[in-house]
Amino acid sequence: MSEKTNGNSEGLSPIVKVISGMIFPFIMIFSFYVIMHGHLTPGGGFQGGAIGASAIVMLIVAFGARHTEKRAGEEKLSLFESIGGTLFILVAILGFIMAATFMSNFLVGSAIFGEIPPFGSNPGILNTGGILPILNFAVGMKVIGGLSAVVLAMALVSKEDD
Amino acid sequence: MNVDWLLTHSPALLIAIPLLAAFLTPVIDRINKKARDAFVIIVLIIAEIIMIALAWDVFTGSAHIYTMGASNPTATIPSQAAVPIRIVLEVDGMGAFMGLISTTVSLAAGFYSLAFVKKETGQGRYYTLLLLMLVGMLGMEFTGDIFNLFVFLEVLSMASAALIAYRFYYGDAVEGAFKYCVVSSLGALMVLFAIGLLYGQYDLLNMAALAKVIEYTTLDKIALVLLIAAFAMKCGAVPMHMWTPDSYTVAPAPITAMLVAASQASLYALFRICFSLYGLTLDVTTVGIIIIALGLLSMFVGVTMALPQKDIKRLMSYHAVSQTGYMLLGVGVGLYLLGKSDFDTYGMAAMEGGIFHIINHALYKGLLFLTAGAIFYKVKTRNLNEMGGLAHSMKFTTIFFMIGALAIAGIPPFNGFASKLLIYESAYHVSPILSIIAMLVSIITLASFVKVFHSAFMGPPMENAEAGEVPKSMIIGMAILTVGIILFGLFPGWVVSNIVHPAAQALAAQAGYIGSVAGGA
Numbered sequence: 196m197s198e199k200t201n202g203n204s205e206g207l208s209p210i211v212k213v214i215s216g217m218i219f220p221f222i223m224i225f226s227f228y229v230i231m232h233g234h235l236t237p238g239g240g241f242q243g244g245a246i247g248a249s250a251i252v253m254l255i256v257a258f259g260a261r262h263t264e265k266r267a268g269e270e271k272l273s274l275f276e277s278i279g280g281t282l283f284i285l286v287a288i289l290g291f292i293m294a295a296t297f298m299s300n301f302l303v304g305s306a307i308f309g310e311i312p313p314f315g316s317n318p319g320i321l322n323t324g325g326i327l328p329i330l331n332f333a334v335g336m337k338v339i340g341g342l343s344a345v346v347l348a349m350a351l352v353s354k355e356d357d
Numbered sequence: 358m359n360v361d362w363l364l365t366h367s368p369a370l371l372i373a374i375p376l377l378a379a380f381l382t383p384v385i386d387r388i389n390k391k392a393r394d395a396f397v398i399i400v401l402i403i404a405e406i407i408m409i410a411l412a413w414d415v416f417t418g419s420a421h422i423y424t425m426g427a428s429n430p431t432a433t434i435p436s437q438a439a440v441p442i443r444i445v446l447e448v449d450g451m452g453a454f455m456g457l458i459s460t461t462v463s464l465a466a467g468f469y470s471l472a473f474v475k476k477e478t479g480q481g482r483y484y485t486l487l488l489l490m491l492v493g494m495l496g497m498e499f500t501g502d503i504f505n506l507f508v509f510l511e512v513l514s515m516a517s518a519a520l521i522a523y524r525f526y527y528g529d530a531v532e533g534a535f536k537y538c539v540v541s542s543l544g545a546l547m548v549l550f551a552i553g554l555l556y557g558q559y560d561l562l563n564m565a566a567l568a569k570v571i572e573y574t575t576l577d578k579i580a581l582v583l584l585i586a587a588f589a590m591k592c593g594a595v596p597m598h599m600w601t602p603d604s605y606t607v608a609p610a611p612i613t614a615m616l617v618a619a620s621q622a623s624l625y626a627l628f629r630i631c632f633s634l635y636g637l638t639l640d641v642t643t644v645g646i647i648i649i650a651l652g653l654l655s656m657f658v659g660v661t662m663a664l665p666q667k668d669i670k671r672l673m674s675y676h677a678v679s680q681t682g683y684m685l686l687g688v689g690v691g692l693y694l695l696g697k698s699d700f701d702t703y704g705m706a707a708m709e710g711g712i713f714h715i716i717n718h719a720l721y722k723g724l725l726f727l728t729a730g731a732i733f734y735k736v737k738t739r740n741l742n743e744m745g746g747l748a749h750s751m752k753f754t755t756i757f758f759m760i761g762a763l764a765i766a767g768i769p770p771f772n773g774f775a776s777k778l779l780i781y782e783s784a785y786h787v788s789p790i791l792s793i794i795a796m797l798v799s800i801i802t803l804a805s806f807v808k809v810f811h812s813a814f815m816g817p818p819m820e821n822a823e824a825g826e827v828p829k830s831m832i833i834g835m836a837i838l839t840v841g842i843i844l845f846g847l848f849p850g851w852v853v854s855n856i857v858h859p860a861a862q863a864l865a866a867q868a869g870y871i872g873s874v875a876g877g878a
């Protein structure tokens with residue numbers, strides 16, 4: 196790892212690079228957690244996606260925009276964003292086919308997120324919500340892709356000005 | 358998947374198909390550029406066909422109601438609740454009428470863009486945003502939920518702002534986009550605040566359910582002021598018109614045509630708020646006079662600002678402000694007379710005139726902006742003093758420009774004449790001065806377009822311009838709008854009774870709007 200991080204002169208000191216490389220997966224897991232529990236707790240697709248994007252922004256700061264672009268280029272991030280948007284709208288359109296109307300919650304009662312929670316307070320049953328968790332994931336993908344692509348593009352442009 | 362199924366689901370499909378296409382466009386763009394162009398055009402054609410079918414069904418039958426996510430599209434009120442909770446799309450005559458405008462202008466802009474942006478970078482994103490603009494417009498026009506209206510307003514504003522700045526290497530494009538961005542965000546915040554005021558009082562977001570219980574309290578009045586100011590700003594009425602010339606001028610020509618339709622979506626929202634949400638609970642005389650005053654100001658200030666302009670698109674942008682004034686005048690007169698005994702005699706005619714003018718304006722102003730784009734495509738300047746003699750080499754563009762210019766000046770047999778005549782005749786009954794100003798503005802409009810025609814198309818051919826006509830796809834785009842202008846001009850009677858009258862009727866009859874969603878008024 197040290198060889199790779201020392202390889203480029205861009206970005207901050209090796210200490211910052213190593214530490215941000217280490218905590219990157221943890222931030223991503225937290226992002227995933229917020230998205231996953233979007234239908235139960237405060238947060239959701241956008242908030243979790245913003246956390247995920249902040250992890251990529253941290254890499255841009257630590258390793259420099261050019262180095263980050265080699266691993267996760269703007270094109271790739273945009274594609275990721277498009278896939279998120281397409282997934283969202285496809286799930287909504289599936290409502291036509293699986294149930295009566297656009298955006299019908301056709302997963303209620305099925306095995307995937309279909310459990311109907313008992314009345315009253317509960318600690319939060321994850322396997323509920325129907326299509327909502329899937330839509331949250333789609334929004335999360337869109338936000339991670341879009342937000343980090345925007346920051347990356349701005350970082351690259353401001354580099355060119357120097 | 359038969360025709361009935363398609364018609365029932367068409368309000369949702371019209372939003373879903375362009376939205377899906379918008380997200381798929383960047384993916385297809387990575388695979389093949391030609392396939393992407395074909396894909397965008399096919400989607401726009403499909404949207405146009407579905408829209409015509411839906412509009413025909415609405416004009417001949419009744420309003421279409423679509424409840425998102427319900428077990429049945431017409432089940433607006435869930436079994437456990439007393440009021441509509443889900444997002445409801447309500448396509449009545451007026452919504453279908455506006456939808457027709459949006460899809461038609463988008464189709465023309467789509468064809469025109471194929472050649473117009475061929476040499477630019479980032480075309481995948483251009484078409485994504487173009488489709489998102491269509492989604493925003495259709496969403497604003499179809500939705501029956503006031504918060505949903507705000508969401509689609511934002512979708513439309515963001516997509517438009519990015520497209521205005523598309524040719525970012527021109528400094529003024531970025532400036533125009535920034536101005537548009539600031540104005541739209543301000544307008545959107547005002548709308549959001551007004552929605553908050555209404556929601557806080559009535560716990561409702563559905564417009565029909567709100568209209569049923571609205572009381573015109575002080576808070577409702579504040580909300581009304583915020584909504585009228587925001588939407589009047591977004592449709593470019595004087596004195597909130599400062600963004601219009603800046604952003605219309607610098608946007609790529611097909612986007613300017615789309616922006617005209619987008620401004621009209623805001624105009625539609627303004628009318629929808631006044632007629633369907635507040636209706637007779639508001640002080641129709643005062644609000645009517647305010648809208649008439651906005652209309653007169655826009656008409657007069659717009660046209661007098663247009664006269665001295667040397668930039669062809671800037672001149673046309675000021676005319677767009679001026680023509681918006683006619684729509685505000687026509688519908689304002691209708692609002693002024695709403696509930697009075699004279700409404701059925703000439704109030705309705707005024708509304709028909711104002712609403713007919715919306716579609717006419719979208720067609721001829723869209724066409725004029727496209728011809729201005731064609732001129733820019735060939736001579737690379739928008740300055741009227743630096744061009745001339747284009748009629749020698751650009752035959753089609755010359756003919757299209759003439760038709761557009763005669764239509765905007767209200768010369769028979771083109772469509773502008775029919776709608777302006779309706780406005781003159783009916784506004785005369787309220788006050789003769791309204792008609793006199795309207796006619797005067799029309800004459801100045803003709804004068805300024807004579808100037809443009811003379812300096813751009815007449816005279817000896819230019820020496821340093823590349824000769825020849827613009828590419829075929831641009832001609833197709835302009836021809837789509839020209840055919841509309843000629844048909845609407847030749848058969849105004851048929852259009853008014855079959856398309857415009859149902860739209861005006863839908864706006865005027867608030868009980869019908871409420872009844873179809875929230876039960877008996």
